[in-house]
Amino acid sequence: MSQLPQLKSSPVNNKKSSTERFSTATRTVPANEDYIQLIKEMRSQFVGPMPPNTFLRTFMPKSEGNRLPKGYHALFADLKIEKGFEKNFIQAVRESGLCSGLLFVDTNDQVDGNFNRKPGICVYKSDHEWAKTNFPLMEFHIERKPDSYDPFHDPPQDMKRSLREKYPFEHNTVNGDHSREQISSYAASQFSVQSRAFTFSLLFVGKFVRFIRWDRAGAVVTSRIDWREKPWCLASFLWRFGHSSDNDRGYDTSVSIPTQDEILRTKAALRQRAIDVAVAQGGSEKDILTSIYSSDDTFRKFRVVDDGPDRQEHFFVASVPQWYTSSPTGRGTKGYEALDVATGKMVYLKDTWRYVALGFEKEGDTYRLLEEKKVQRIPHRVCSGDIEGQETRTHEFIKQKWCCRVVIQRHHHYRLVLGDLGRPLSQYTSTKELSQVMLDTIEAHQQAFNAGVLHQDISGGNILITDDGRGLLIDWDLSRRTELAVPAARLKSRTGTWQFMACARLLDPGNKTHEFWHDLESFFHVFLYYTILYQASRISIKDRLTILTQMEQYFDSSINRLDASDSGGKTKLNFFQPFATDFQESDLSKFLHETTLGTIFDLRDLFVPLYAVRRAMTNFRNMDAFLPSLQEARDRLKCSKPLTDILKSRLQGQGWTDDRSDGLFGKPPVQKKIKRPAKRKGKDTDLDNKPDQKKKKSRVSQDASEIVVSSLVLDIFNP
Incomplete structure (x- = not known):
């Protein structure tokens, strides 16, 4: 039996997961404040930049006899990324035959109402005819950001190990923080409603892509890949995922x-x-x-x-x-x-x-x-x-x-x-x-x-x-x-x-x-x-x-x-x-x-x-x-x-x-408001695309209707 590691840090901070259940806040927390909390608790939990070949070899071993289909090179090379990336990418993947058993859906404007989240592309099994974000059914998500929104910052390749140990891989800018929180929230939503040990995602930033594997310890992130110069790397990810078992995709088979x-x-x-x-x-x-x-x-x-x-x-x-x-x-x-x-x-x-x-x-x-x-x-x-x-x-x-x-x-x-x-x-x-x-x-x-x-x-x-x-x-x-x-x-x-x-x-x-x-x-x-x-x-x-x-x-x-x-x-x-x-x-x-x-x-x-x-x-x-x-x-x-x-x-x-x-019966006369992100009502309030939006001013109404009377009965299915 291998020796157990020592604890690296305190396992409990003021984490969102452990505080919101008993929060006494009298206001609804806006989405941008929710983002800040998640950024904080995910700090230093991204391992990278892993070489892409190492990522594929370690986490997505290929099956014998399965070879990449031909023709994807031209499809990826001709793909327009300036406008309509999601639709163009989905069409290219469909025509390439890389993931014939999966359904790629443009969900850039299709929010999951239970989470108020919407990745750029959601991937489902092909037997799920779903036209919007659905975290309970999602296989993995794909997000695209401009190059300046890259949540990670690769160090120089020749940097010494002693310096890398001190180098912050996370790109701690306003845009980088926002992107990192956003993809973290997608993984959190998927974990909360699925029985999973791990999950994958793709992050496109400008002309580059990163592969990410998430588990309960953190996330492994690859270095940036110019996917149009090296299309085989992205194609290998899609092909291997499409031909992998539920166990290899992270599902809890118990x-x-x-x-x-x-x-x-x-x-x-x-x-x-x-x-x-x-x-x-x-x-x-x-x-x-x-x-x-x-x-x-x-x-x-x-x-x-x-x-x-x-x-x-x-x-x-x-x-x-x-x-x-x-x-x-x-x-x-x-x-x-x-x-x-x-x-x-x-x-x-x-x-x-x-x-x-x-x-x-x-x-x-x-x-x-x-x-x-x-x-x-x-x-x-x-x-x-x-x-x-x-x-x-x-x-x-x-x-x-x-x-x-x-x-x-x-x-x-x-x-x-x-x-x-x-x-x-x-x-x-x-x-x-x-x-x-x-x-x-x-x-x-x-x-x-x-x-x-x-x-x-x-x-x-x-x-x-x-x-x-x-x-x-x-x-x-x-x-x-x-x-x-x-x-x-x-x-x-x-x-x-x-x-x-x-x-x-x-x-x-x-x-x-x-x-x-x-x-x-x-x-x-x-x-x-x-x-x-x-x-x-x-x-x-x-x-x-x-x-x-x-x-x-x-x-x-x-x-x-x-x-x-x-x-x-x-x-x-x-x-x-x-x-x-x-x-x-x-x-x-x-x-x-x-x-x-x-x-x-x-x-x-x-x-x-x-x-x-x-x-x-x-x-x-x-x-x-x-x-x-x-x-x-x-x-x-x-x-x-x-x-x-x-x-x-x-x-x-x-x-x-x-x-x-x-x-009685779980109906407390005074109860907190549930801390959820503010619902989006259109592009002007889309916090997925506007990380620096000003916080809404909180107010406490004198109207009795603003005192939240809990409708929970028996607390059976609600924290």
Whole structure:
């Protein structure tokens, strides 16, 4: 077994994929801001410039006996590129016979409404008669840009290796950044709706073309090819792709189409699951959606070979994921409620690309350990294992002499199946139930720590509510074994979900070891987030907007630093001062009852001594009398007992009310707007072609209709 690599950098920044699910933003993010975010998170993840022949030989091996058809030289040489490139190129490819089994479609003006994206040319299998952009069906995309929009910058061929390691292959200009984000967004869209290990694309820039291969570690990009002087190179790409198998095109062959009987069984199980959730919330069958699954063609059968000694094979059927990430790189996690074909039981299937680095354990192995140690309030592991042959390859080339400066993480495709289901934390029926769930999961966290495992990613998405109103703590893939020696980079890697990360970790990224009390603070941020966001329905529009603004500053604010990392947490720091100005009791008491309010501030007081700016309090007499020393505060939070004592005391007390009746069945009274790019309404607003378009001014309307009331029901298929 090869030695595992060390972590190159922190696996978590303020990434789009990990933040938008819990964003509290009260405005719709324009497309150009969405572009900026993707440019930032894709920085240094393009490996190149790989020689074109090496690319073809490595990723697109030719089949024996398959020879290029004749006549393509003249077709490519005569192709006009100044105007109507897409139509001219499609005609040339069709007449050449290079890709007889594929359909090339000019989609330059045909946007996919689900993503607001439109590559210049989309390529489909010939049995799909599709006239516009359709990311679920797309084989690969082709984009064309003027020469000045090239997102990459090839170094001189004679540049020494030592200089190449410092050379920025990415062309960091306004036009280059825009093109790079654009093609990255196409890959991200394709990955999000297809079962894929990798995908390809072509990028034409002026009279040149680049070949690109994308996977969850990054992208391998070739040097520029003058495709009219060397038409055989482009022809070879098209010919080899057209004659390749689904596996060689990047499809995940461990996913297949279920039988009609399996689809019907899964539909029935999904419906019964929705009824069970509704009843658990005090409702009935009439409260669920008419259809709680998507159309038949979205159902897929997933194969999982357990990595236990018996290597048992399991199959599960699911429709669209409950949630998925929208970044082209990283873990790319998708979560499904699925039917176990063998047992007929509903399970939770997690499809992810796990980190392959020192200090990162397989999540299934962590569940095994926790079960052996009899840790309570965690789901039962059904099976788990790597998907054979599906590991990222981008990292393989970072030591090649042609490679420029990059930061690449290695990933392996992995599935985990859990036997216990729960509803999202957003569907709590009362703040008393929410408090009980928090107590359960904090106790589970402590038991796991006693067993030698620190979670390191406490968030609203990693806590579930069972049908009997208790808590489950899930998602242990970023956890750390406390007794194992791991590299300093792993200890200081900033894992977690941005909105819920400890203030200390946000303020000083990459320089502090993740400690036990950081997770305890994250539990507090989760409790604060869900009590405020889902309870602020009883106050005026003006007060509600004030609260939402404070929430955005508290949970979402970030600053991009010169070293490309993100920092934040200043509003959290202010809240942990003895005389905080945000989230004052007088404001929160307008919509939170006394017991919930007391719980919030009792928990907050545990962290105030850790962050209090004591020099600013020298003018206040007897301040130390009620504020413990920093060391006392740290010692107190070496275990979770202070938090659990507060929650137990409050839960045993009186004064709890049914304060979530208007928010039952996944209909929170206050909800964020979904962060999507602004829809295009014509050429004047086409941000695919105008990277420097001015940002739209955000506004917050005083009209009550602008307060978004969520229409989500059961949160089954929406993050």
